[in-house]
Amino acid sequence: xxxxxxxxxxxxxxxxxxxxxxxxxxxxxxxxxxxxxxxxxxxxxxxxxxxxxxxxxxxxxxxxxxxxxxxxxxxxxxxxxxxxxxxxxxxxxxxxxxxxxxxxxxxxxxxxxxxxxxxxxxxxxxxxxxxxxxxxxxxxxxxxxxxxxxxxxxxxx
Numbered sequence: 001x002x003x004x005x006x007x008x009x010x011x012x013x014x015x016x017x018x019x020x021x022x023x024x025x026x027x028x029x030x031x032x033x034x035x036x037x038x039x040x041x042x043x044x045x046x047x048x049x050x051x052x053x054x055x056x057x058x059x060x061x062x063x064x065x066x067x068x069x070x071x072x073x074x075x076x077x078x079x080x081x082x083x084x085x086x087x088x089x090x091x092x093x094x095x096x097x098x099x100x101x102x103x104x105x106x107x108x109x110x111x112x113x114x115x116x117x118x119x120x121x122x123x124x125x126x127x128x129x130x131x132x133x134x135x136x137x138x139x140x141x142x143x144x145x146x147x148x149x150x151x152x153x154x155x156x157x
Contacts, residue, residue: 002132002154004029004038007124009114009132011142018145020138023117023127029156031095033104036129038154039087039095043107045114045150046088048143055136056081059115069118078128082116082136083143087152114152115139 002009002022009020030037049062056068059080069081089095089107099105110130117123117133127133132154134142 002038002152004040004126004154004156007126009134009142011145013145018141020134020142021123023119023123023125023133024154025128025130026126027130028126029154031089031105031107032099033106033110038128038130038132039089039105039107039110039112040154040156041095042090043087043095043152043154044090045085045146045148045152046108047084047086048146048148049084049086050082051143053082055140056116056118058118059084062086077118078133079118080113080115080131081118081139083139085114085139085143085146087112087114090151114142 004024007022009022011018024038027036029040031039053064056070058065058067087107095107112130114132116136116139120135
């Protein structure tokens with residue numbers, strides 16, 4: 001479960017609950033393509049990318065670049081690092097497929113992920129272009145815990 005207002009992600013496994021500090025979209029919540037907003041609703045992890053990548057591996061187009069981000073020097077660009085959990089919406093017309101007015105609202109087609117970031121200092125505040133950002137250590141821990149098909153609920157409150 002991800003709370004946009006609280007900038008938190010909670011992973012529930014049996015009776016164990018793990019909380020993570022995240023960053024969601026600077027532009028707020030929404031499902032429309034090119035909005036740079038974090039989608040709301042029920043989604044699932046459709047693909048996991050980067051299982052064998054070292055901590056800090058930078059990804060471009062879901063492929064490892066061979067470059068590692070290692071905390072220095074600080075970069076202003078928001079990188080995709082360490083692991084990718086590619087999200088897919090499960091609510092047709094809301095976060096999957098197209099809205100009744102024809103607008104694309106497809107989370108997977110929008111390339112919305114849960115992924116590591118080089119901007120750990122900005123976690124806890126909105127800072128993404130729609131994705132859910134975690135520290136590298138946290139995204140690796142979450143990646144190792146959740147299988148493809150894991151449900152994800154993103155809400156505002």
